[in-house]
Amino acid sequence: MSIKINLNKDTKKNDNIVFIGDIKDFKAFELTGDQKKYIEDQFKNDKSIVTINQYNSFIYFINFTDKIVKNKKEIAGKIGSKLVSIVDSYKQTSVSIIETNSNFEVLYAFIEGIVLGNYKFIKYYKDIKSKKSSLNSINIISSSVNKNNIDELQNILKAVYITRDLANEPFSGLNAIQLADRIIELGKKSGFKVTVFDKEKIAERKMGGLLAVNKGSEEPPTFSIMEWKPDNAKNSKPIILVGKGIVFDTGGYSIKPTKNSMDMMKFDMAGAAAVIGTMYAVSKNKLPLHIIALIPATDNAVDAKSYVPGDVIKMHNGLFVEVLNTDAEGRLILADALSYAQKDDPELVIDLATLTGSAAVALGTEAAVVMGTADDTIFSKLEKSGEDVYERVVKFPFWDEYKEMLKSNIADIKNIGGREAGAVTAGKFLEYFTEYPWIHIDIAGPAMLSNKSSYRTVGGSGYGVRLLYDFLKNYES
Ligand code: BES
Ligand code: ZN
Ligand code: ZN
Numbered sequence: 001m002s003i004k005i006n007l008n009k010d011t012k013k014n015d016n017i018v019f020i021g022d023i024k025d026f027k028a029f030e031l032t033g034d035q036k037k038y039i040e041d042q043f044k045n046d047k048s049i050v051t052i053n054q055y056n057s058f059i060y061f062i063n064f065t066d067k068i069v070k071n072k073k074e075i076a077g078k079i080g081s082k083l084v085s086i087v088d089s090y091k092q093t094s095v096s097i098i099e100t101n102s103n104f105e106v107l108y109a110f111i112e113g114i115v116l117g118n119y120k121f122i123k124y125y126k127d128i129k130s131k132k133s134s135l136n137s138i139n140i141i142s143s144s145v146n147k148n149n150i151d152e153l154q155n156i157l158k159a160v161y162i163t164r165d166l167a168n169e170p171f172s173g174l175n176a177i178q179l180a181d182r183i184i185e186l187g188k189k190s191g192f193k194v195t196v197f198d199k200e201k202i203a204e205r206k207m208g209g210l211l212a213v214n215k216g217s218e219e220p221p222t223f224s225i226m227e228w229k230p231d232n233a234k235n236s237k238p239i240i241l242v243g244k245g246i247v248f249d250t251g252g253y254s255i256k257p258t259k260n261s262m263d264m265m266k267f268d269m270a271g272a273a274a275v276i277g278t279m280y281a282v283s284k285n286k287l288p289l290h291i292i293a294l295i296p297a298t299d300n301a302v303d304a305k306s307y308v309p310g311d312v313i314k315m316h317n318g319l320f321v322e323v324l325n326t327d328a329e330g331r332l333i334l335a336d337a338l339s340y341a342q343k344d345d346p347e348l349v350i351d352l353a354t355l356t357g358s359a360a361v362a363l364g365t366e367a368a369v370v371m372g373t374a375d376d377t378i379f380s381k382l383e384k385s386g387e388d389v390y391e392r393v394v395k396f397p398f399w400d401e402y403k404e405m406l407k408s409n410i411a412d413i414k415n416i417g418g419r420e421a422g423a424v425t426a427g428k429f430l431e432y433f434t435e436y437p438w439i440h441i442d443i444a445g446p447a448m449l450s451n452k453s454s455y456r457t458v459g460g461s462g463y464g465v466r467l468l469y470d471f472l473k474n475y476e477s
Pocket of ligand 3: 246268327329330354355
């Protein structure tokens with residue numbers, strides 16, 4: 001279902017053409033005076049796409065002027081996704097994009113918008129064929145991009161598709177074992193190494209958080225490790241990514257309290273999905289960095305065997321945690337992964353998690369909440385990547401006063417703070433399990449969309465892949 005992108009193949013007769021540039025430079029055929037005037041008038045009225053129907057083919061003139069200064073790339077991506085829905089409505093299967101503006105960034109973002117906007121999750125329809133998006137190939141005729149750019153972009157977009165597919169997959173098709181199997185399969189395809197710990201190995205390593213959350217489950221937990229270690233790695237100590245892999249979150253005995261709040265909880269592994277997609281893009285594009293990724297995975301179920309409020313669990317790093325809410329399960333499995341990460345002496349650790357409703361309430365779907373102990377310069381770079389790829393992040397305070405809220409009467413800490421500052425106290429909880437520079441990204445808001453928003457399609461958005469990829473590509477030790 002993904003789109004094949006070719007470069008600089010000649011246009012054929014009856015090709016549908018997308019033209020970005022000055023109309024003077026349009027050479028595919030002679031436009032009549034009337035047509036020119038029509039296009040110019042429409043552009044003056046701020047129409048972003050003007051369609052001319054030329055017998056058996058369509059020409060789409062894209063209005064992308066140099067007047068636009070702010071959020072250029074995002075606007076280009078939005079027009080790309082608008083174009084693809086028009087193309088889809090005409091059931092066209094291919095387009096040739098002719099670009100004469102020599103603007104790499106805009107063309108790149110435009111193609112991203114087309115491909116990401118064309119995504120659909122349709123495996124659960126009886127008649128899949130009729131549900132498919134029609135567009136399946138793009139030919140680009142432009143001097144702004146070369147083959148390397150296009151190959152890199154295709155791998156990133158494929159990674160976003162993989163992430164969306166994983167997030168959209170319901171629990172009935174993706175338990176912890178199936179998630180690990182998908183990781184193994186992707187490792188074979190893209191070249192990263194995979195190790196999966198089964199329940200026994202998890203128990204040997206005393207991952208008490210992951211085991212406690214898993215107690216009520218029909219299926220055993222998994223702990224997957226991915227590694228990309230090229231010979232030309234710039235970093236001597238690894239960067240470690242950690243993704244929350246709760247394949248379904250009922251809340252456990254502290255069952256999801258409000259109406260419909262459980263409906264979307266198949267997405268509670270969106271952090272894991274984004275980390276997996278990032279590893280795919282990083283290894284396919286052979287980034288010169290040593291990167292390890294950890295995915296603790298289980299569902300959080302209600303059963304006679306489930307952990308219950310008041311239980312005390314001993315974590316991987318030896319700390320005792322009093323569980324006062326079984327719905328605050330993400331931090332328990334992440335905590336074990338974060339303290340496990342210590343053994344590789346990482347230079348930087350980044351976790352992604354749909355961790356708190358509080359983060360989603362604060363920022364909605366527009367941005368993720370970030371916090372942690374890494375240097376300000378690292379956070380600034382993450383913020384810059386966020387602006388650039390438009391997967392934005394907002395840094396929250398990380399003051400030690402918030403730790404007070406995690407005090408327990410009978411154990412080292414408890415697993416909930418209080419009603420206030422829920423995203424921050426969740427981060428503060430995780431901090432107890434980190435002894436290295438660390439960034440926590442709470443993606444509860446942007447990971448999942450109830451409605452399509454231009455190239456961000458409904459359901460799993462794939463948020464995090466383009467952010468992390470851009471951050472890692474620009475990373476300096
Ligand atoms: N998976 C949820 C967080 C979540 C909520 C993600 C809404 C996406 C949308 C997490 O496990 C959870 O339930 N967190 C609780 C923590 C609370 C009990 C301290 C929350 O945010 O309500
Ligand atoms: Zn929960
Ligand atoms: Zn959860």
